[in-house]
Amino acid sequence: MMTKNRKNTNDPSIPEETEKQQCRQAEEPSDHNHHHHDHQNTFSLPLVDVDVLDHAVIGTVKCRIPGQYEEARAMLTEAMQKTAGDVESSGGLIGHIKAYVREECRTCMISITEAGDMQKKEDESPSLYVDNAAIVFGISGTELENILKRNFAAWL
Amino acid sequence: MKIVILGGFLGAGKTTVLLQYARSLISHSRQTDNPVVILENEISEAGVDNQLLTRRHFLVKNIFSGCICCTSSAQLEESVREIEQNYSPEYLLIESTGMAYPDSVLHTLEACGYRNTGILALVDCKRWSKVKCAMPDFVTSQLKDASVILANKVDLVDEEARKAVIEDIRRYNSGARIFPISAIQEQPDTLWTQITTLCLNRE
Numbered sequence: 001m002m003t004k005n006r007k008n009t010n011d012p013s014i015p016e017e018t019e020k021q022q023c024r025q026a027e028e029p030s031d032h033n034h035h036h037h038d039h040q041n042t043f044s045l046p047l048v049d050v051d052v053l054d055h056a057v058i059g060t061v062k063c064r065i066p067g068q069y070e071e072a073r074a075m076l077t078e079a080m081q082k083t084a085g086d087v088e089s090s091g092g093l094i095g096h097i098k099a100y101v102r103e104e105c106r107t108c109m110i111s112i113t114e115a116g117d118m119q120k121k122e123d124e125s126p127s128l129y130v131d132n133a134a135i136v137f138g139i140s141g142t143e144l145e146n147i148l149k150r151n152f153a154a155w156l
Numbered sequence: 157m158k159i160v161i162l163g164g165f166l167g168a169g170k171t172t173v174l175l176q177y178a179r180s181l182i183s184h185s186r187q188t189d190n191p192v193v194i195l196e197n198e199i200s201e202a203g204v205d206n207q208l209l210t211r212r213h214f215l216v217k218n219i220f221s222g223c224i225c226c227t228s229s230a231q232l233e234e235s236v237r238e239i240e241q242n243y244s245p246e247y248l249l250i251e252s253t254g255m256a257y258p259d260s261v262l263h264t265l266e267a268c269g270y271r272n273t274g275i276l277a278l279v280d281c282k283r284w285s286k287v288k289c290a291m292p293d294f295v296t297s298q299l300k301d302a303s304v305i306l307a308n309k310v311d312l313v314d315e316e317a318r319k320a321v322i323e324d325i326r327r328y329n330s331g332a333r334i335f336p337i338s339a340i341q342e343q344p345d346t347l348w349t350q351i352t353t354l355c356l357n358r359e
Contacts, residue, residue, distance in 0.1 A: 049201060053223075056255055058203040093290050095166035096254060100204040131207065133200030135166055135254070137290065 016023040025032045045129075046156045048148055050141040056095060059134040059144045064127050072128040076101060079151045083134060086147040092139035099132040130155075159270055160355050163298050164278030165287050169308040173278060173337040174251055177240050178214055180348035181247050183311045190215055190243040192341050195235060197224045199253040201326045213257045215243065223253055225260035232261065233268050247352075257294075259301040263308030274355030277302035277332075278339075282312040299328040303355045304335065311338040 010043055046063040065072040080097055109121040132152075136144060149156060162170045180194050185191030196206045197219045209216045217239055224232040239248060250313050252258055258275045267289050277299050280287065298303060301355075305325055310318050324332055333354050337343055 051201075053199070054257070056199070058200050062202065093286070096166075098202075098204045100202070100207040102207075131202035133198075133202035133204055135199060153321055 006075060022131050046152075048145065048152070048156060050145045050148075052141050055137050057092075057134075057136050057141050057144045059136070061130065061132040061134075061148050061152050061156075063130050063132075063152060065130060065155050066125065066127045069128065072126075073101060075154075076128065076132075078128055080132065082145055082151045086151065087134070087136050087139060087144070090139045090143055090147070092143075093137040095135035095137060097132075097134045097136075099130055101128045101130050103128055119140050157245060157248055157270070157272070158352075158356050159236070159250065159265060159273040160352070161250045161252060161258045161265075161273070161275045162278070163252055163256065163258030163261075163275055163302065164254065164308075164322050165280065165283075165291070165294065165298065168254065168278040168280040169306075169339045170251050170254070170278055171208065172208060173276075173308070174209070174249060175212065176339065176343055177276075177348050177351070178249055180345055181249075181352065183345075184349065185246045187246045190245045191246040192247045192249060193217060193239050193243050195239065195248060195250045196221065197228070197232075197251065197253050197256065199223065199255055205251065215245075223256050224250070225252065225256040225258070225264075229264045232254070232264055236265065236268070236270065255294075257297040259297055262301055271348045272356055274304075274358055275302040276351060276355055278308050279305060279321065279325060281307050281309045281318060281321045281336075284324065286323070296328055299325065299332070302329055302332045303358055305329065305332045306339070307334055307336045308339050310336045311341075325353070 047058040047060065051058040065076060076099060080099060084094055084097055103126065105124060105126045107123045111119040134144065134148065162174060164170050174194065178194060181192050184223065192215070194209055194214050194216045196216055198205055203218070203220065206216050208216050217235060219228055219231055219235055236248065239245065250260055250261065258277065262273060262275055305320055307318070307325060313321070318336055322336060325334055335347065337347070
């Protein structure tokens, strides 16, 4: 059976995984059996979460980057590039680092307390909402967590 | 319901291929309602691929809770049956996680009676040597039962490297048809038609 370990940065009681792999070759277990992990339907931003599955270390970052789309996207790209560089310089192999971003520019709260009476509260605060996944091999969950926290620090 | 399983290591280009392939299947389908349903299985909580596909108006169903080739094989069966009952699509495209063994997915589906099923596997030509050395068993399992293998990202390697990768892939699966492609470019529709025929008419 494969080893499963999960490190949620909000829960320090969860143990960290075993020591860093010394070998670059990730030996696949003969009994391939991935774990079941629960996906949260609700969460508060920001979120950094690290899962260990077989020899894969899976990091998730969900955060909000304030600013105009182009500028925020450029900052995110830089953070992801730095993450990739840090994983490789730590001796890890990148499986895939990817993100889905969506822009939110204008919001409005509409409030009615009596028929015919309505209040609107408009808000313009452009920002990007980021779902970032980093799936890597050959480094520990703690190492990946530190890399993600360092490179996404501005939005955590 | 015809089922094509997309397999391949992380970052091989499965989602990029899926976007083009699904569009082609939709354009050729005789079915107007739900010609194609995509079943996504993602390894990360971030759920990047399903957001992209949904945003592009594909009908996407998700299995997040585990990998469909092992712990969630029961959920795979349940999801496939649910899709068949609720949408009756002509095609179901299953995008497995980059950590999955598509041969296991195929065997699960066949055991459930789904015979019109095949594997379309992808290989990242640029990272072939690196991935093959790091995860040899993985690569074997991902390629061995594929009907079609797309040697993707040929635009990122030279001619010599491309030939070497394709030759190497044949050692893992001599029976599969191998097409070198660059999936970021629009591929001819005839390619997708050919892939469908090859995947769904296995001996």
